[in-house]
Amino acid sequence: MAGRYGYRTAATLLGTDAFVAALRARSRRYHDRHPFHVRMNNGQLSRRQIRGWVANRFYYQENLPRKDAAVLANCPDREVRRRWIGRILDHDGTTGAEGGIEAWLRLGEAVGLTRAEVLDERHVVPGVRFAVDAYVMFARTRPWVEAVASSLTELFAPEAMSERIAAFERFYPWVDAEALSYFRSRLDQAPRDAEYALEVVTGQCRSMEEQERAVAALSFKCDVLWSMLDAIDRAYPE
Numbered sequence: 001m002a003g004r005y006g007y008r009t010a011a012t013l014l015g016t017d018a019f020v021a022a023l024r025a026r027s028r029r030y031h032d033r034h035p036f037h038v039r040m041n042n043g044q045l046s047r048r049q050i051r052g053w054v055a056n057r058f059y060y061q062e063n064l065p066r067k068d069a070a071v072l073a074n075c076p077d078r079e080v081r082r083r084w085i086g087r088i089l090d091h092d093g094t095t096g097a098e099g100g101i102e103a104w105l106r107l108g109e110a111v112g113l114t115r116a117e118v119l120d121e122r123h124v125v126p127g128v129r130f131a132v133d134a135y136v137m138f139a140r141t142r143p144w145v146e147a148v149a150s151s152l153t154e155l156f157a158p159e160a161m162s163e164r165i166a167a168f169e170r171f172y173p174w175v176d177a178e179a180l181s182y183f184r185s186r187l188d189q190a191p192r193d194a195e196y197a198l199e200v201v202t203g204q205c206r207s208m209e210e211q212e213r214a215v216a217a218l219s220f221k222c223d224v225l226w227s228m229l230d231a232i233d234r235a236y237p238e
């Protein structure tokens, strides 16, 4: 059946295992299969392309807390908010504990970008801005459970992160290994966050329609990530 956004989804109410399987099946559209990431992991990207990717991905990183704040703003459940707020701190950091955004800025420096040129977004191309803004807008305007479902791309992230760390160590030795700490920290954070998001989504989506909307939200998010790489790929040709 063609659901919202035209994505094909389940036609009947699924049991929890089948629902989780339907969500996991979206991994087919995850951005680890994008040609740009494939070339990255094969060691085929130039320094300029790596820099372009890091500078553009910063726009995603810096918008994640705003996306998560939108989830908080729309969520009436105190228990969920107590958990979800940690995601904002993971990115923004706290006094004495730098967060993911700072780690990404360090990655930028390690690939040869100044903090200023990352922070002022001069390298961010329109397609990346458009895709990231769509993700934030989705979280602001859709029901909060759909926004939680859209974060479930993190189910697929750890494997992609491990592969990326190995590829950087092997093929891009000019990038200081210390700067890969962001990806290492996500190896722990992403499974923890995805597990909780999955618990929320399976607990909240009790009708066929709600399940369909959750799968559609995850598909939408896969499109966000894919579109970002399309735009980056085009902006930094070989």
Ligand SMILES: O=C(O)c1cc(C(=O)O)c2c(n1)C(=O)C(=O)c1cc(C(=O)O)[nH]c1-2
Pocket (backbone or CB within 6 Å): 064, 100, 150, 151, 152, 153, 154, 157, 160, 186, 225
């Ligand atoms: O580098 C990646 O491939 C990648 C992918 C994703 C993702 O799947 O959305 C996230 C991240 N990184 C990431 O670092 C991160 O903090 C993160 C948060 C979220 C989210 O939707 O809430 N996705 C991701």
